[in-house]
Amino acid sequence: QVQLVEFGGGSVQTGGSLRLSCVASGGTFSSYAMAWFRQAPGKEREFVAAISTSGGNTYYEDPVKGRFIISRDNAKNTVYLQMNRLKPEDTAVYYCAADRLTITATPDEYDYWGQGTQVTVSS
Numbered sequence: 001q002v003q004l005v006e007f008g009g010g011s012v013q014t015g016g017s018l019r020l021s022c023v024a025s026g027g028t029f030s031s032y033a034m035a036w037f038r039q040a041p042g043k044e045r046e047f048v049a050a051i052s053t054s055g056g057n058t059y060y061e062d063p064v065k066g067r068f069i070i071s072r073d074n075a076k077n078t079v080y081l082q083m084n085r086l087k088p089e090d091t092a093v094y095y096c097a098a099d100r101l102t103i104t105a106t107p108d109e110y111d112y113w114g115q116g117t118q119v120t121v122s123s
Contacts, residue, residue, distance in 0.1 A: 002027035002112040004096050009117030012086055016121070020081040022096030022114055029077040030054075033103040035110065036070060036081045038092035038119075045095070047105035049081060059103060063089070086121045093118050 008020040020036070035050035049070040050059045058070050069082040079096055094117055097110035104110070 002029075002032070002098055004098060004112055004114035006094065006096055006114045006117040009094060009119045011120040011122065014087060014121060014123050016086050017082070017084045018086065018119060020083065020094055020096075020117060020119075022079045022081075024077045024079075024098065027098075027112075030074040032098040032100060032112075034070075034072060034079040035097045035099070035103070035105075036079075037095045037097060037107055038090075039095070039116075040092040043092075045107050047107070048094070050103045050105070051079065052103060057103070059105070061105070083119070086119075088121050088123050091119060091121050 003025045004022055006022045033052055036048040037045050038048050039045040047061050048064055051070045051072050055072045067085045072079040096114045098112040099110045
């Protein structure tokens with residue numbers, strides 16, 4: 001059983017930056033593909049970014065390409081999401097997720113989830 005805990009959410013103004021961290025425990029972190037999703041009020045959970053087990057491959061949803069960077073440190077059991085040039089539409093609860101098999105943008109295919117961290121971007 002893998003436990004995921006997110007850190008780093010908060011409130012920023014448009015154009016600001018935040019770095020989210022997700023620390024994993026209870027499993028072999030390096031064997032899991034990792035992803036970040038987000039969910040805004042009244043909307044479905046949506047894919048943001050994902051990273052392969054080694055960190056060699058990354059994937060981003062179009063709205064965040066060029067602004068967000070996903071990375072991981074397998075020695076620290078941690079995945080990061082560096083968010084730059086934030087916009088009000090980035091406001092959401094951000095979740096990290098782990099998948100034993102493959103990278104996917106489909107939430108239902110992920111095996112483990114964190115509790116989420118709130119990101120609020122004001123104009």
